[in-house]
Amino acid sequence: MTNTWSDIKNADVVLIMGGNAAEAHPCGFKWVIEAKKLNKAKLVVVDPRFTRSASVADYYAPIRTGTDIAFLGGVINYLLTNDKIQHEYVKAYTDFTFLVDDNFSFENGLYSGYNAEKRSYDKSTWQYQRGADGYVLTDPTLENPRCVYQLMKKHYSRYTPDVVSNICGTPEKQFLKVCEYIASTSGTGRVMTIMYALGWTQHSQGSQIIRTGAMVQLLLGNIGVKGGGMNALRGHSNIQGLTDLGLMTNLLPGYMTLPSEKEADYRAYIDKRAPKPMRPNQMSYWQNYEKFHVSLMKAWYGKAATADNNWCFDWLPKLDKPHDVLQVFEDMSHGEVNGYFCQGFNPLAAFPNKHKLNTALAKLKYLVIMDPLATETSEFWKNYGDLNDVDTASIQTTVFRLPTTCFAEESGSLVNSARWLQWHWKGAEPPGEAKPDTEIMAGLHLHLRELYKKEGGAFPDPILNLDWPYKIPHEPSSEELAKEFNGKALEDLADPADPTKIIRKAGEQLDGFAQLRADGSTACGCWIFAGSWTQAGNQMARRDNADPYGDGQTQNWAWSWPANRRILYNRASADPSGKPWDSKRRLVWWDGKKWAGDDVPDFAPASAPEVGMGPFIMNPEGVSRFFARDMMVEGPFPEHYEPTETPIDVNPMNNNPQAIYNPAARIFKGDLPNFGTSKEFPYAATTYRLTEHFHYWTKHVHINAVLQPQQFVEIGEGLAHEKGIANGDQVQVSSKRGYIRAVAVVTKRIRALKVNGKTVHQVGIPIHWGFLGQAKAGYIANTLVPFVGDANTQTPESKSFLVNVEKI
Amino acid sequence: MHVSRRGFFKVCAAGMSGSSLVAMGFAPTAALAEVRQFKLAHTTETRNTCPYCSVACGLLVYSIGDGAKNTKAKVIHIEGDPDHPVNRGTLCPKGAGLLDFVSSPARLKYPEVREAGTNEWKRISWEEAYSRITRLMKDDRDANFIEKNADGVTVNRWLSTGFLAASASPSEAGYITHKVVRNLGMLAFDNQARV
Numbered sequence A: 001m002t003n004t005w006s007d008i009k010n011a012d013v014v015l016i017m018g019g020n021a022a023e024a025h026p027c028g029f030k031w032v033i034e035a036k037k038l039n040k041a042k043l044v045v046v047d048p049r050f051t052r053s054a055s056v057a058d059y060y061a062p063i064r065t066g067t068d069i070a071f072l073g074g075v076i077n078y079l080l081t082n083d084k085i086q087h088e089y090v091k092a093y094t095d096f097t098f099l100v101d102d103n104f105s106f107e108n109g110l111y112s113g114y115n116a117e118k119r120s121y122d123k124s125t126w127q128y129q130r131g132a133d134g135y136v137l138t139d140p141t142l143e144n145p146r147c148v149y150q151l152m153k154k155h156y157s158r159y160t161p162d163v164v165s166n167i168c169g170t171p172e173k174q175f176l177k178v179c180e181y182i183a184s185t186s187g188t189g190r191v192m193t194i195m196y197a198l199g200w201t202q203h204s205q206g207s208q209i210i211r212t213g214a215m216v217q218l219l220l221g222n223i224g225v226k227g228g229g230m231n232a233l234r235g236h237s238n239i240q241g242l243t244d245l246g247l248m249t250n251l252l253p254g255y256m257t258l259p260s261e262k263e264a265d266y267r268a269y270i271d272k273r274a275p276k277p278m279r280p281n282q283m284s285y286w287q288n289y290e291k292f293h294v295s296l297m298k299a300w301y302g303k304a305a306t307a308d309n310n311w312c313f314d315w316l317p318k319l320d321k322p323h324d325v326l327q328v329f330e331d332m333s334h335g336e337v338n339g340y341f342c343q344g345f346n347p348l349a350a351f352p353n354k355h356k357l358n359t360a361l362a363k364l365k366y367l368v369i370m371d372p373l374a375t376e377t378s379e380f381w382k383n384y385g386d387l388n389d390v391d392t393a394s395i396q397t398t399v400f401r402l403p404t405t406c407f408a409e410e411s412g413s414l415v416n417s418a419r420w421l422q423w424h425w426k427g428a429e430p431p432g433e434a435k436p437d438t439e440i441m442a443g444l445h446l447h448l449r450e451l452y453k454k455e456g457g458a459f460p461d462p463i464l465n466l467d468w469p470y471k472i473p474h475e476p477s478s479e480e481l482a483k484e485f486n487g488k489a490l491e492d493l494a495d496p497a498d499p500t501k502i503i504r505k506a507g508e509q510l511d512g513f514a515q516l517r518a519d520g521s522t523a524c525g526c527w528i529f530a531g532s533w534t535q536a537g538n539q540m541a542r543r544d545n546a547d548p549y550g551d552g553q554t555q556n557w558a559w560s561w562p563a564n565r566r567i568l569y570n571r572a573s574a575d576p577s578g579k580p581w582d583s584k585r586r587l588v589w590w591d592g593k594k595w596a597g598d599d600v601p602d603f604a605p606a607s608a609p610e611v612g613m614g615p616f617i618m619n620p621e622g623v624s625r626f627f628a629r630d631m632m633v634e635g636p637f638p639e640h641y642e643p644t645e646t647p648i649d650v651n652p653m654n655n656n657p658q659a660i661y662n663p664a665a666r667i668f669k670g671d672l673p674n675f676g677t678s679k680e681f682p683y684a685a686t687t688y689r690l691t692e693h694f695h696y697w698t699k700h701v702h703i704n705a706v707l708q709p710q711q712f713v714e715i716g717e718g719l720a721h722e723k724g725i726a727n728g729d730q731v732q733v734s735s736k737r738g739y740i741r742a743v744a745v746v747t748k749r750i751r752a753l754k755v756n757g758k759t760v761h762q763v764g765i766p767i768h769w770g771f772l773g774q775a776k777a778g779y780i781a782n783t784l785v786p787f788v789g790d791a792n793t794q795t796p797e798s799k800s801f802l803v804n805v806e807k808i
Numbered sequence B: 001m002h003v004s005r006r007g008f009f010k011v012c013a014a015g016m017s018g019s020s021l022v023a024m025g026f027a028p029t030a031a032l033a034e035v036r037q038f039k040l041a042h043t044t045e046t047r048n049t050c051p052y053c054s055v056a057c058g059l060l061v062y063s064i065g066d067g068a069k070n071t072k073a074k075v076i077h078i079e080g081d082p083d084h085p086v087n088r089g090t091l092c093p094k095g096a097g098l099l100d101f102v103s104s105p106a107r108l109k110y111p112e113v114r115e116a117g118t119n120e121w122k123r124i125s126w127e128e129a130y131s132r133i134t135r136l137m138k139d140d141r142d143a144n145f146i147e148k149n150a151d152g153v154t155v156n157r158w159l160s161t162g163f164l165a166a167s168a169s170p171s172e173a174g175y176i177t178h179k180v181v182r183n184l185g186m187l188a189f190d191n192q193a194r195v
C-alpha cells in the first residue's frame, strides 16, 4: 500500500477492483465504511461477481474476468477526452512532457522490436530522447507528437466506451457511470483510493493491470495524498515483509537485486543500479545503492567482507535466468531438481496444474517440509483416491516433515500491507517438539558448516565465513536478528557535515538508512528497515495509538518503512511551490526553511521548492512514469491482451494472431498441449476466497471448517438453466488440466455477459479445500489453473482460464 | 441441529450475527445465555497480531501456566485488541477462530520422515532430521554446484535444490532464512508473493 488502512477513511471515492476486501480483508474494509459514514464517500466496485464488497457499494459494474486493462484504458481515454485530469500535478510530477525516441512505435497489438520466435522484445527504442547534456528532452507545451502525453492520448484513444463494452461485457452505460465517479476526483478537493488484491495480480498481464490503475490515479493527482494511493491488499500476514527482505529468486533485502552472470564485475553491477538523474536537480535516491549493498554484505559476512575482495561480491550467486516457482517446477518435472524445501508453504495447493506438480514432486530425491500444519504437499505421495490418485510405492522421494511454531508461540515482527512492522510476543509453548523457523535455519546452517569444516567440498568459503554472532548459536533470538537487519555502526561514525562530531559510536544501533556508508563502517541487513530498532530500542513494539491530526496516521504506533513514513510520495500532496493542494488534506509542506508536516516528508528535507526536485525521488526522472521505458516486458503502455485461455478466441483490439494474448508471456513447450480452447471449454473461470477461510490453513481449524464445510462452485442462473443444473446438484468442473467435483451454488451474483457478439458465462471457484483437514475433503481448485504466469512477475493466471461444467 | 452453548459462543465469536445460522433459527435458548464464571482473571495476556491476512489485526492472547519450570503455558482464549488502531478490537471469522488453529489436531508435533517408496510417517529425532537433511544437501551441492559458467565467469550457484519461504513467519525468520539460503548459492528461492 502507498497509504495505510486507516487512511482509507479520508477518501471521497473508493474503487475496489481486482479484490473483494469485505470478504478477504474484513477488518481493513471497515475503513471504507468509515469513509462512507464520515466523509460521504462513494464505494464503486467492478468485479465479475457481485461480491460482498459490491453488496454495500454505491455502484457496481460487472466485468469479464481478465479484461481490466481494457476497462481502465477506457477510463484513461474518458479522463483525457473529457479533460478530467489534474493539470498542474501531471505536468510537474509525471513524465507528460518527456520526449520519446522517434523509432518507438505501436502497431496492431505489438510494440517496436518484437521477436516472435523468442516471444520477447528488443527494447532499445523504448527510451526517451536525450539532449547533448545527457538529460531527457521535454516539451512543456505538450504539443510535440513524441511527448509522453501525446503518445498516451493516441494509444488510449482506441479504448472508446463501445470498444470497452464489447471486450469487458460491461454495458456501456454502466462503464460510463463508473467513469463519472472516478472523474469526480480530478480536482484538488476530492480524492479516490484504489484497493486491489489477487484479482489484479493473478493474470498473464497482472503487473500491467496494476500500472493502468496507477496511471488513472496519477492523472487525477491521487498519489501521495491522504485518502488516495494504490493500495495492494496483500494476501498473507508477512508477505510484505518477506518481499521487503528479498526472499525471491532475483532479489536481495530492501529491493536490491542479485547480479546476473553478465554482471560479474562489481563496479559495473553497482553503477547500473545507481542511476544518475535524468533531469537536472533530481535526487535519484538509488544513487546510494552501494551504501546499502556494502552494509548488507557486512551484516552477512562481517570481517570477511573487505574492500579488497569487493565485499565478497564473488560469493553471491549470479543468475543465468530467474528461477521463479513456475521455472523451478518446470525444471523439477524434467528431473533437474533433486531437493526442495517448503517452509510454511503448500505449493501442491497454491501453484497451478496439480497434475504437473505431483509429477514434478515425485522426481525429487528429497523434500523437506517445515510447517505448523500437515499440508497436502507433505503428503503428495499418499493416495487419497480421486482427490490425490498417486502410486505411492513408485514414488522414491524421501520426505522430512519438521514441526514449527505458530504466531502465538513465537516473538517477532510482521509487516502488514501498510508497511507497518508490528512486534508480537510469545504467549505459549509450542506443541510437542515444534521449533521456530529461526532455530531450524540455524540448525541446518550449523550442521552444514560442521560438515564442510570436516570434509571440505564445493566452494565452502561463504558457509565457513557466514557471520554468526548470536549468543546461543543454535537459537538466534528474534531480538538479535531484528537488530541485525536494522543495522549498527562498526566504527565510530563521524558527522559528514562536521567531522569533529561522532553521530554513532562503534557498536551502536543506527537511526536510519541515511547513516549507512559504503566503506564498510556500517552493517545493515535490510536498509529499508533501518530505524526499526535504534539505540532508543524496539520501534516496532511502540503502542501509542494517539492520532493527533485525526487523519488515521498514528505515527507512534509500531514503525513503518521507510523511515516511519506512513504515506509514500507525500511530497506530491503539496503543489510545486510547496503549498498543500488542499488545506483540508495537508500532509507535508514547505515552511520557508524545510519540509514539515504530519507525516515524515518523503523528500530531501531542505530542498526548497524553487530547486524543482520532483516528488518521486526513487526514479531518476524525479517524476512518475506513464511511459515505463524498458522496465516492463510487454511494453511501455499497458495494452489489452486476452487471458491466455480466452472465451472469445480473438483480441478485438487487433487482428494480429501474435497479439491475442500477452505476446511476452513465458510459455513452456511442454505446456502447450495443456491449454484448452473455447470450443471444448466454453466458460471463463475465476478462483476466489471466502471470508470464513484463509487459504488452505483454516480447513484444519474446527470453527472455520464448521462455518464453510464443503467445497462448492458458483454459477449463474443462465448457465444453470442451459445445463439443467439445480442449486445443490453435484457438478464436475473441468479444464484441459483436470477436473474437480463440487456442489453447484446457482446465484444471481454471476451474470452472463455479452462479449464480442457472444454470450460468455463465468464460473466462480473458491479455493479452500483439499484432501486433508477437518472440513469435508475436497479437490484442490488449482488442479484447473494453467501453468502460465504474469509476463513480468510469473504470478500464475489463476483468475482467468477456461472450463466446462457438467452435472454428474 | 443441536447447538451446544460452547459451540454457540464459538459461532458468535466468529462473527456470525448476520449470517445464515442465526437466520435459520439457531439462536441460543434462554438457558444458553446464562452468565458464566470469568476465567480470564488467572491468565497471562500477551499482545500479538493475526497471522492470516495483511490487515494484521491486533490480538490479545490469554494463556494459563505461569512460565515456571515444569509448567507449560497454553493458550485458552484469543480476542481482538481494542487498542489497536486498525481493527479496534474486532476480528473477522478467520481471526476469531484462531484458538482452534493453535490447538488444531493437524498441528505437527515431532520431526518425521517418509522413506522412499513407503506409505507411512516415522517419528525421528531433531538430530537425525538435521544430519540426514544436511547430508542430502551437501551431497547434492557438492555434486552440482556451478563455480564457473561455460564462459569461465565466476557464478557460484547451486540450482539443483530449491527453497520456498514462509509468508506468515516473522521478518526475523525471513531474514535468517535469506541469509542461510542465499549463502549456499541457491537461486531457486521464492515466497508466497509469487502467487
Ligand code: SF4
Binding pocket: A024, A025, A026, A027, A028, B050, B051, B052, B053, B054, B055, B056, B057, B087, B090, B091, B092, B093, B094, B095, B096
Ligand atoms: S482477523 Fe481477519 S481481517 Fe484481521 S488480520 Fe485476521 S484475517 Fe485479516
